[in-house]
Amino acid sequence: MxxxxxxxxxxxxxxxxxxxxxxxxxxxxxxxxxxxxxxFLVLPLIASLVLSFTNWKIMGKTSFxxxxxxxxxxxxxxxxxxxxxxxxxxxxEYLVLNIIIxxxxxxxxxxxxxxxxxxxxxxxxPTFAPLVGSSVVWLLIFTPGGFLDWVMxxxxxxxxxxxxxxSWAMQCVVIVSLWAGFGYNLLLFGAALESIPQQYLDAASxxxxxxxxxxxxxxxxxxxxxxxxxxxxxxxxxxxVFDQVYALTRGGPGAATQTLGYKIYRDGFISYNFxxxxxxxxxxxxxxxxxxxxxxxxxxxxxxxxx
Amino acid sequence: xxxxxxxxxxxxxxxxxxxSLLAGASWIGQAVADPVTxxxxxxxxxxxxxxxxxxxxxxxxxxxxxxxxxxxxxxxPDYWTKLPTLVASNQLPDIVSLQSLRTPGFASVMxxxxxxxxxxxxxxxxxxxxxxxxxxxDGHLLALPYDFGPLLVYYNADMFKKDNVPVPxxxxxxxxxxxxxxxxxxxxxxxxGIGGVDQVISWISSAGATYLKDGNLDITNDKFxxxxxxxxxxxxxxKVAPLQAASGGAQLGDMARGSFAxxxxxxxxxxxxxxxxxxxSVKFTIGLAPVPAGAxxxxxxxxxxxxxxxxxxxxxxxxxxxxxxxxGPDAEQxxxxxxxxxxxxxxxxxxxxKAAAVGVDNAEAGMNAALKGTVPYITTPNxxxxxxxxxxxxxxxxxxxxxxxxVLATINKLSAQ
Numbered sequence: 001m002x003x004x005x006x007x008x009x010x011x012x013x014x015x016x017x018x019x020x021x022x023x024x025x026x027x028x029x030x031x032x033x034x035x036x037x038x039x040f041l042v043l044p045l046i047a048s049l050v051l052s053f054t055n056w057k058i059m060g061k062t063s064f065x066x067x068x069x070x071x072x073x074x075x076x077x078x079x080x081x082x083x084x085x086x087x088x089x090x091x092x093e094y095l096v097l098n099i100i101i102x103x104x105x106x107x108x109x110x111x112x113x114x115x116x117x118x119x120x121x122x123x124x125x126p127t128f129a130p131l132v133g134s135s136v137v138w139l140l141i142f143t144p145g146g147f148l149d150w151v152m153x154x155x156x157x158x159x160x161x162x163x164x165x166x167s168w169a170m171q172c173v174v175i176v177s178l179w180a181g182f183g184y185n186l187l188l189f190g191a192a193l194e195s196i197p198q199q200y201l202d203a204a205s206x207x208x209x210x211x212x213x214x215x216x217x218x219x220x221x222x223x224x225x226x227x228x229x230x231x232x233x234x235x236x237x238x239x240x241v242f243d244q245v246y247a248l249t250r251g252g253p254g255a256a257t258q259t260l261g262y263k264i265y266r267d268g269f270i271s272y273n274f275x276x277x278x279x280x281x282x283x284x285x286x287x288x289x290x291x292x293x294x295x296x297x298x299x300x301x302x303x304x305x306x307x
Numbered sequence: 308x309x310x311x312x313x314x315x316x317x318x319x320x321x322x323x324x325x326x327s328l329l330a331g332a333s334w335i336g337q338a339v340a341d342p343v344t345x346x347x348x349x350x351x352x353x354x355x356x357x358x359x360x361x362x363x364x365x366x367x368x369x370x371x372x373x374x375x376x377x378x379x380x381x382x383x384p385d386y387w388t389k390l391p392t393l394v395a396s397n398q399l400p401d402i403v404s405l406q407s408l409r410t411p412g413f414a415s416v417m418x419x420x421x422x423x424x425x426x427x428x429x430x431x432x433x434x435x436x437x438x439x440x441x442x443x444x445d446g447h448l449l450a451l452p453y454d455f456g457p458l459l460v461y462y463n464a465d466m467f468k469k470d471n472v473p474v475p476x477x478x479x480x481x482x483x484x485x486x487x488x489x490x491x492x493x494x495x496x497x498x499x500g501i502g503g504v505d506q507v508i509s510w511i512s513s514a515g516a517t518y519l520k521d522g523n524l525d526i527t528n529d530k531f532x533x534x535x536x537x538x539x540x541x542x543x544x545x546k547v548a549p550l551q552a553a554s555g556g557a558q559l560g561d562m563a564r565g566s567f568a569x570x571x572x573x574x575x576x577x578x579x580x581x582x583x584x585x586x587x588s589v590k591f592t593i594g595l596a597p598v599p600a601g602a603x604x605x606x607x608x609x610x611x612x613x614x615x616x617x618x619x620x621x622x623x624x625x626x627x628x629x630x631x632x633x634x635g636p637d638a639e640q641x642x643x644x645x646x647x648x649x650x651x652x653x654x655x656x657x658x659x660x661k662a663a664a665v666g667v668d669n670a671e672a673g674m675n676a677a678l679k680g681t682v683p684y685i686t687t688p689n690x691x692x693x694x695x696x697x698x699x700x701x702x703x704x705x706x707x708x709x710x711x712x713x714v715l716a717t718i719n720k721l722s723a724q
Contacts, residue, residue, distance in 0.1 A: 058391045253702040271692040
């Protein structure tokens with residue numbers, strides 16, 4: 001049944017008119033951010049992609065070499081696979097330790113009667129410090145003959161100096177990253193724990209659930225959305241690690257702590273091999289994408305988006 | 308034939324610049340008092356250095372009132388990171404400061420100075436020959452030198468006196484050096500400070516080894532490997548030099564020099580350009596000596612720096628005029644007496660001894676001895692990479708985790724990329 005055309009026509013014209021006006025003004029408000037995004041994110045991304053197919057070294061002749069850079073990275077470069085391995089090793093170790101420490105501390109803080117805010121602030125303080133500054137201070141602790149060596153000697157721990165030993169240098173980077181990074185996740189998971197309705201936990205303890213069961217069966221599933229968010233973000237940023245490596249070890253000794261992020265900087269700004277560095281950057285992009293896709297896949301099974 | 312998109316863009320830019328140069332050339336002939344501001348890129352490590360360069364820049368304006376110089380400075384490592392980005396964004400300063408070791412890498416963006424020198428009858432022979440060679444590429448002079456210097460040994464004269472060790476002098480051998488270092492290593496102090504590739508090249512040259520073959524890096528030959536192992540053993544086996552974690556922006560040589568200035572190390576190898584910074588920050592008497600003699604004698608490498616004109620400069624004639632003042636006798640005399648430069652002009656080297664080296668033990672004797680055994684420091688175009696590879700991999704040999712030969716093989720492989 002058709003309604004009188006004049007009324008609906010006028011209404012829809014008015015509604016359409018307002019919709020059109022609305023979307024125009026929305027575009028106007030978005031424009032500054034959109035222009036910024038285009039200029040400083042999308043355009044450089046495209047430029048970087050184009051660069052990765054060239055052999056641009058700033059000076060000298062530049063030409064398109066197709067997939068030459070990628071094949072060089074994967075087959076010719078003597079350190080690429082070690083660097084990739086270092087990056088993945090760092091990410092896994094840092095991610096696992098970070099989540100365990102921040103969830104554990106969040107649980108501990110949640111059960112505190114007083115001082116919750118104080119401890120939250122104290123644990124969050126390392127996040128404020130610029131990562132480069134913290135790394136330099138930690139360097140003084142790790143340096144041969146420094147504080148850590150003194151402590152290990154006093155406690156008779158038979159470890160070599162960590163930062164100059166190729167097998168242990170990566171642990172220094174992990175320690176510094178953990179110190180600087182766990183506060184952020186602590187806050188995130190602390191907030192998530194607070195939002196769990198106390199009735200669930202009370203009901204469970206009345207039914208005879210132990211603390212461990214309460215954590216594993218109730219708390220963990222209920223904070224899983226925040227947990228998922230924290231894990232994805234931490235994984236992405238730890239795959240890109242650069243600051244700590246630059247300030248602590250410069251990728252050394254040898255290539256023991258060289259990560260993909262540092263390799264990009266090294267090949268670009270020290271060897272002036274910008275085309276090759278861009279290709280490494282895109283390989284890193286693919287690695288991060290694959291990891292995030294895997295996590296998104298796991299999310300369906302492990303993350304509970306209930307009330 | 309290879310047509311590249313980058314080439315087209317560059318060709319467009321070059322033609323625009325050329326057109327504007329041609330247009331401007333007609334003006335240059337007429338206008339004699341059109342003020343020109345030249346940009347000058349230079350590295351500085353302290354306010355004292357910056358003041359010294361500003362003083363020299365003012366000398367140019369004093370002679371040519373219509374030329375003003377704007378100094379653009381950066382710290383030493385940042386300068387070499389910044390320079391390629393300036394090349395890429397077409398923002399090279401008119402006057403570019405270059406170090407001899409890095410000249411081959413930047414040769415393509417510098418204007419050859421030979422024609423201007425010949426046209427104006429400029430006497431290039433007044434400069435030391437080795438540094439002229441160091442600042443040339445492919446037979447063309449790319450920069451006029453303001454300083455050069457051999458690497459030599461800085462020693463802490465007070466430490467030597469306290470431990471009753473005879474001070475190093477001309478003719479001292481590596482055995483003398485090791486003996487002195489061992490005696491000076493006790494409690495928290497060490498006899499020597501290990502450095503990076505520059506000091507390594509000096510050490511192996513004294514041992515009679517070579518590092519280049521047909522212009523390419525050749526560091527895996529037996530003689531080099533043996534001499535390198537000898538050098539790194541100073542840390543690992545002889546334990547006369549401390550193992551330091553080099554990172555956070557400081558290179559191995561910088562860390563050694565810092566420990567020397569703090570009074571924790573008795574000897575370091577460095578160039579005369581460090582004297583101005585060291586003298587102002589130490590509380591002891593510094594002494595100079597040539598590097599210890601190895602199997603081939605006391606051989607050391609010389610490096611130096613100078614100023615050139617970028618290809619993209621719009622004011623090449625003014626820049627050439629400025630260059631002649633910046634490296635002229637008055638500027639050299641000023642810089643030498645400040646201790647900032649061991650003058651590249653042979654006639655002005657005496658001012659360094661008269662002023663900068665005052666209070667320094669054996670300055671003239673040490674320098675003269677060092678200058679007797681110098682070889683020009685020839686480098687490959689990828690020397691920045693080689694330098695950094697040594698910084699990255701040498702600590703593995705220093706801590707004894709790998710042998711010198713293994714480290715050299717890795718560096719060789721990675722530098723070939």
